Amino acid sequence: MPDTPRLIRRPEWTALEDHRADSMLHPQLRDLFATDPGRAERYTVRAGDLRIDYSKHLITDETLALLQELATATDVFGLRDAMFRGEKINTTEDRAVLHTALRAARDAVVEVDGENVVPAVHTVLDKMSAFAEKVRSGEWRGHTGRRIRTVVNIGIGGSDLGPAMAYEALRSFTDRELAVRFVSNVDGADLHEAVRDLDAAETLFIIASKTFTTIETITNATSARDWLLTELKAGPDAVAAHFVALSTNAEKVADFGIDTANMFAFWDWVGGRYSFDSAIGLSLMIAIGPDRFREMLEGFRIVDEHFRTAPAESNAPLLMGLLGIWYGNFFEAQSHAVLPYSHYLSRFTAYLQQLDMESNGKSTGRDGHPVDWQTGPVVWGTPGTNGQHAYYQLIHQGTKLIPADFIGLINPVDELSPALRAQHDLLMANFFAQTQALAFGKTPDEVRAEGVPEELVPHKTFRGNRPTTTILAPELTPSVLGQLVALYEHKVFVQGAIWNIDSFDQWGVELGKILAKRVEPALTEGAEVPGLDPSTAALVATYRTLRKQ
Numbered sequence: 131m132p133d134t135p136r137l138i139r140r141p142e143w144t145a146l147e148d149h150r151a152d153s154m155l156h157p158q159l160r161d162l163f164a165t166d167p168g169r170a171e172r173y174t175v176r177a178g179d180l181r182i183d184y185s186k187h188l189i190t191d192e193t194l195a196l197l198q199e200l201a202t203a204t205d206v207f208g209l210r211d212a213m214f215r216g217e218k219i220n221t222t223e224d225r226a227v228l229h230t231a232l233r234a235a236r237d238a239v240v241e242v243d244g245e246n247v248v249p250a251v252h253t254v255l256d257k258m259s260a261f262a263e264k265v266r267s268g269e270w271r272g273h274t275g276r277r278i279r280t281v282v283n284i285g286i287g288g289s290d291l292g293p294a295m296a297y298e299a300l301r302s303f304t305d306r307e308l309a310v311r312f313v314s315n316v317d318g319a320d321l322h323e324a325v326r327d328l329d330a331a332e333t334l335f336i337i338a339s340k341t342f343t344t345i346e347t348i349t350n351a352t353s354a355r356d357w358l359l360t361e362l363k364a365g366p367d368a369v370a371a372h373f374v375a376l377s378t379n380a381e382k383v384a385d386f387g388i389d390t391a392n393m394f395a396f397w398d399w400v401g402g403r404y405s406f407d408s409a410i411g412l413s414l415m416i417a418i419g420p421d422r423f424r425e426m427l428e429g430f431r432i433v434d435e436h437f438r439t440a441p442a443e444s445n446a447p448l449l450m451g452l453l454g455i456w457y458g459n460f461f462e463a464q465s466h467a468v469l470p471y472s473h474y475l476s477r478f479t480a481y482l483q484q485l486d487m488e489s490n491g492k493s494t495g496r497d498g499h500p501v502d503w504q505t506g507p508v509v510w511g512t513p514g515t516n517g518q519h520a521y522y523q524l525i526h527q528g529t530k531l532i533p534a535d536f537i538g539l540i541n542p543v544d545e546l547s548p549a550l551r552a553q554h555d556l557l558m559a560n561f562f563a564q565t566q567a568l569a570f571g572k573t574p575d576e577v578r579a580e581g582v583p584e585e586l587v588p589h590k591t592f593r594g595n596r597p598t599t600t601i602l603a604p605e606l607t608p609s610v611l612g613q614l615v616a617l618y619e620h621k622v623f624v625q626g627a628i629w630n631i632d633s634f635d636q637w638g639v640e641l642g643k644i645l646a647k648r649v650e651p652a653l654t655e656g657a658e659v660p661g662l663d664p665s666t667a668a669l670v671a672t673y674r675t676l677r678k679q
């Protein structure tokens with residue numbers, strides 16, 4: 131057993147349990163606001179351009195003080211500093227965790243094993259910038275001499291979700307003459323639909339894979355190469371002008387047949403889900419241009435600095451992490467909704483699912499012992515107002531407590547017409563109304579006062595006390611996007627530190643991959659798979675019987 135007490139036996143933990151049982155058994159936001167007029171102002175924190183209001187939470191000053199004590203006792207800031215210093219805090223993989231170095235200033239020094247990694251980061255950024263400019267300007271030509279009109283990023287997980295999300299988010303900054311598509315699923319339909327209307331002569335494939343061994347990506351990349359060569363009626367020499375690679379594995383890139391001169395590198399201290407500001411962002415950089423990409427990196431850096439230096443009581447990622455712990459561990463909340471009121475952020479929550487759930491979906495502690503406390507929540511959500519007309523019913527009146535983050539932008543993007551810009555106020559009216567309704571509800575007396583028949587009063591009553599965080603930003607610029615992502619990266623970090631889990635490994639994804647490899651020959655060749663359980667064996671047999679040859 132480690133020397134430090136188990137999390138739930140710490141006095142700071144039991145103090146929170148007692149606080150919940152004594153003072154916060156049935157917290158009422160109406161009362162908390164009525165008795166504390168300064169609450170909204172006091173419970174608002176700034177991080178860069180982000181304004182984060184956490185006053186509509188089931189908390190008091192005492193709750194916050196106790197949560198901060200838990201953070202101190204578990205040495206969250208100690209681990210944070212170790213991360214920024216380049217220590218190998220990813221202990222199960224013996225790796226440093228340095229996505230923050232990806233956005234460090236050119237003259238910064240961050241050492242791993244005694245070597246400053248920042249110059250290499252900027253060398254790759256410069257190489258990406260030069261390449262992106264060539265593609266954007268038309269200087270980069272395909273095999274037949276035509277300029278590139280479509281970029282297809284082939285990758286999965288962290289090699290897809292980040293750039294795909296950011297491409298959507300920053301669409302209004304993209305070059306409309308140059309489209310980017312994303313292919314991830316090993317389902318051949320994904321690649322088929324992505325390329326069916328493309329001219330191979332004007333298509334560039336970016337093969338994004340940290341390991342360059344991921345079966346989905348390598349399979350799709352191989353099929354893409356076959357498609358290209360068939361379409362162009364060309365030999366393997368056509369590959370060089372149409373394929374580039376983003377990877378840490380030069381050997382595998384060369385094995386695939388991509389010239390390593392056309393490879394953009396990153397390093398084992400960049401986790402896949404923390405990688406879209408590395409070379410993995412090349413498709414995004416081509417779409418928005420190197421200057422915008424660097425603005426985004428600056429946004430990341432603003433929140434990195436905030437997380438590194440802001441005092442605990444005004445440290446936004448720390449506060450957001452602690453609030454998640456409060457609900458997950460002391461209210462038994464199982465999930466967390468992230469609800470962006472922006473069409474451009476339509477992929478944001480999907481991106482966060484990997485960031486959060488692959489990082490903190492763990493049940494073994496850093497000490498190797500099973501944890502006996504709840505860890506990462508189920509993260510879900512889609513853009514408002516669509517969700518309002520689908521699942522918000524459950525958030526408002528269901529039996530589950532679902533803390534939610536509402537992300538809103540004060541201004542729409544510039545390019546909307548005046549009429550469409552005007553719709554933004556309606557969108558945001560919904561945004562503000564929802565958190566108000568969730569927090570304060572509607573009492574039976576208020577319902578009665580509207581003349582509602584008595585038998586309908588219970589149905590039309592809203593109990594309120596549904597906790598939300600409101601995140602407001604001036605507009606969705608590249609910098610603001612970087613700030614938002616860094617905010618969540620560090621929030622996830624805080625929670626993993628307190629739960630004492632390694633947020634940077636992902637062993638849980640391995641078993642399924644191994645079993646898939648074992649089952650595949652049974653599907654394609656009818657091979658015997660030794661040791662198949664009866665359920666899977668019967669399913670495989672059905673598949674084989676009904677499979678069209």
Ligand SMILES: O=P(O)(O)OC[C@H]1O[C@H](O)[C@H](O)[C@@H](O)[C@@H]1O
Pocket residue numbers: 286287288289338339340341342343344347402403488636639
């Ligand atoms: O970038 P790659 O090496 O191809 O990995 C792609 C993804 O697959 C893995 O299974 C991991 O679960 C993810 O963390 C990773 O982002």
